Amino acid sequence: MAAPAGTLPIAVLLQGLSFCMQICGIVGHITTSHRALSLKSILAALALMFALPTWAAQLTIELDHTRKTWQTADLLTHPDVQTVQVVDDVSYKRNMTYRAVPLASLLPGVKPDNHLQAVALDGFAAELTAAPLLENHGARAWLAVEDPAHPWPALAAGKPSAGPFYLVWTDPQAGPISPEQWPFQIAGIKQLKTVAERFPALLPDPKLAANDPVNRGFALFQKNCLACHRLNGAGDAQVGPDLNIPYNPTEYFSGDFLKRYIRDPQSMRHWPQAKMPAFAASVLPDGELDLLVAYLKHMAGRKQQP
Numbered sequence: 001m002a003a004p005a006g007t008l009p010i011a012v013l014l015q016g017l018s019f020c021m022q023i024c025g026i027v028g029h030i031t032t033s034h035r036a037l038s039l040k041s042i043l044a045a046l047a048l049m050f051a052l053p054t055w056a057a058q059l060t061i062e063l064d065h066t067r068k069t070w071q072t073a074d075l076l077t078h079p080d081v082q083t084v085q086v087v088d089d090v091s092y093k094r095n096m097t098y099r100a101v102p103l104a105s106l107l108p109g110v111k112p113d114n115h116l117q118a119v120a121l122d123g124f125a126a127e128l129t130a131a132p133l134l135e136n137h138g139a140r141a142w143l144a145v146e147d148p149a150h151p152w153p154a155l156a157a158g159k160p161s162a163g164p165f166y167l168v169w170t171d172p173q174a175g176p177i178s179p180e181q182w183p184f185q186i187a188g189i190k191q192l193k194t195v196a197e198r199f200p201a202l203l204p205d206p207k208l209a210a211n212d213p214v215n216r217g218f219a220l221f222q223k224n225c226l227a228c229h230r231l232n233g234a235g236d237a238q239v240g241p242d243l244n245i246p247y248n249p250t251e252y253f254s255g256d257f258l259k260r261y262i263r264d265p266q267s268m269r270h271w272p273q274a275k276m277p278a279f280a281a282s283v284l285p286d287g288e289l290d291l292l293v294a295y296l297k298h299m300a301g302r303k304q305q306p
C-alpha cells in the first residue's frame, strides 16, 4: 500500500538531529580555536547521520488495563519470536523474511470485538478490529521487528524502511486482509473505543437497518479510507482531505469520475507527491465500491461542522 512513506519519520529526524549535535559538539570542541564550525564538518556529520542503520526503537502498547513499552531488543528475544516468510509483501511488493512476534502474544486480555489503532511515526492511524489480529490460523498477524544489526531495505529510493515495527500477515487472502491492514513504521498500538463510539459524526442515519447498503459502506469506509481521511472533521487521520466538509466528493465529481478516482487517483490528476493509493478491484470489488459511494452520498446529507 502507498500509505505514509512520503515523510522522514519525526523520531528518526530527532534521533538523527541529536546524534548530529553530539558529533557537531565533538567537532565543535576540537575546532574551538577556529571559533566557528566549518560547513564541511557539519556536512560530514549529516552524511554520517543518513548513512547509519536504523536505531533500536521502542513500541508502546496501551491496552485498557495495561501499558507496556517494548524495546526492539525485548521483542527480538521474545519467547514467541519466529522467522516468518511473507509472500507478496504489501509494502515491498515482493517476498520478504522477518523476525516477528505473533501480534496476539502482545495483546493480553484483548477480545475479538475490541478496537485497536496502530499509529505510525508520521501520524498515519490504521483502525484495526481486534478479531483478525487474534486469529491463530488462516490469515495471521505478526509484528515484524527490524533488527538494527540487519536493517530492512528502504521502501523506495531515499525513503526509510518499513521499520522499526511493521504489521505483516501470513496467508492474508484467507482474511481477506486489505492493504490498509499492513501499517508500517509503527510507533504504538492503542486500544480504543470503536470508531462509531468515538466519532458519532461519521454515523449514518440511525434509522437505517444494520445491513443497509449505507451501513455496509460505512464499514468499508472505516476499513479503507479512515486511516487517511476525516469526514465531518471526525477521525484521527492527517494525511488526506476531509471527505464531507466543506464539500463531499459526490457533490463535485460528476458521472463515474469518483469511482474512477478511487480506482486510480493518478488517472485523473497527476503530481509527484500524491499519496492516495489506487484501490484495484482485487482489494475493493465493484460491489464494495458502490457501497462505499452510497455511504459518501448519504453523508452529504448529514453534514456537521467540525
Ligand code: HEC
Binding pocket: 002, 003, 004, 180, 221, 224, 225, 226, 227, 228, 229, 239, 240, 241, 243, 249, 258, 261, 262, 265, 273, 274, 275, 276, 277, 279, 292
Ligand atoms: C494512504 C492514505 C489514503 C487512503 C487510504 C485513502 N486516501 Fe483518499 N486521498 C489521500 C490523499 C493524500 C489525497 C489528496 C490527493 C493525494 O495526495 O493523492 C486524497 C484524495 C482523495 C479524494 C479527492 C479529493 C479531492 O477533491 O481532490 C477522494 C475523493 C478520496 N481521496 C477518497 C478516498 C476514499 C473513498 C478512500 C477509501 C476507499 C480513500 N480516499 C483512501 C490519501 C488517502
